[in-house]
Amino acid sequence: MALTQELQAAFNDQITLELESAHQYLALSAWLEREGLPGMAHWMRLQSGEESEHAMKFYRFLADRGATVELGAIAKPKSEFDSVVDVFRASLAAEQRVTAAIHNIYSMATDARDFASFPLLDWFVDEQVEEESTVQQIIDDLERTQGNGHALLMLDRELGARQEDDES
Ligand code: MG
Numbered sequence: 001m002a003l004t005q006e007l008q009a010a011f012n013d014q015i016t017l018e019l020e021s022a023h024q025y026l027a028l029s030a031w032l033e034r035e036g037l038p039g040m041a042h043w044m045r046l047q048s049g050e051e052s053e054h055a056m057k058f059y060r061f062l063a064d065r066g067a068t069v070e071l072g073a074i075a076k077p078k079s080e081f082d083s084v085v086d087v088f089r090a091s092l093a094a095e096q097r098v099t100a101a102i103h104n105i106y107s108m109a110t111d112a113r114d115f116a117s118f119p120l121l122d123w124f125v126d127e128q129v130e131e132e133s134t135v136q137q138i139i140d141d142l143e144r145t146q147g148n149g150h151a152l153l154m155l156d157r158e159l160g161a162r163q164e165d166d167e168s
Contacts, residue, residue, distance in 0.1 A: 004112050008067045010105045011117075015058045016072035017101055021094055022051035027077035028087050037084065037152075039160025046162055047091075054124075061120050084152070085142040092135045099128040 003011070029044035062069050081087045102124045109117045138159070145151035 001114070001116065003062075003065050003067045003114065003117075007105070007108055007112055007114055007117070008062070010108055011058055011062050011067070012070045013072065014101060014105060015055045015062075015069065016074065017098060018051050018055035018058065019071075020074045020077075021098060022048045022055065023074050024077040024094055025051060025091070027079045028081075028091060031079060031081055031087055032084070035084065037156045039156035039158070040084070040087075043159040043162050044087075044091075046164060046166075049164075054127075057120065057123075061117070065116070085139060088135060088139050088142060092132065092139060095128065095131045095135055099132065102128060 025044050025048035029041045029048060032038075032041035032044060059069055078090060081090065102121065105117075106121045106125065109121060138155075141155055142152075145155065
């Protein structure tokens with residue numbers, strides 16, 4: 001069963017949104033590098049790679065469904081921030097935007113009775129719960145450091161230990 005035009009457009013927008021997230025995460029990584037927080041910069045760089053993989057999951061899905069992949073323009077990412085916690089709040093806001101977009105596609109797919117897209121969308125619904133929870137936890141930890149240099153250093157070390165295929 002072919003995708004409806006409306007769903008095809010929504011999936012294409014999602015590819016662009018995921019690539020835009022990858023781009024934004026790289027900008028967040030660069031800001032953290034400049035601040036001398038290599039662990040957090042590393043975490044953001046891995047996050048950027050994960051967003052590119054998300055884009056490719058949607059790309060693959062469109063190709064497998066015989067639909068047309070059409071990439072959109074990527075906006076210039078925000079690159080100036082007031083504080084480390086501000087950077088992670090930007091990350092949470094980006095994830096919430098992605099979650100809303102995925103829920104919107106889910107709703108469209110339900111209306112169109114496009115059952116073939118449910119497994120992919122279910123995976124993303126779960127993934128977004130995980131992403132938002134992970135970033136929220138980091139924000140909570142950062143707020144708890146209240147400018148304590150030692151606590152910030154510990155958190156930087158912890159986030160720097162993230163591996164390529166870690167869930168968080
Ligand atoms: Mg994503």
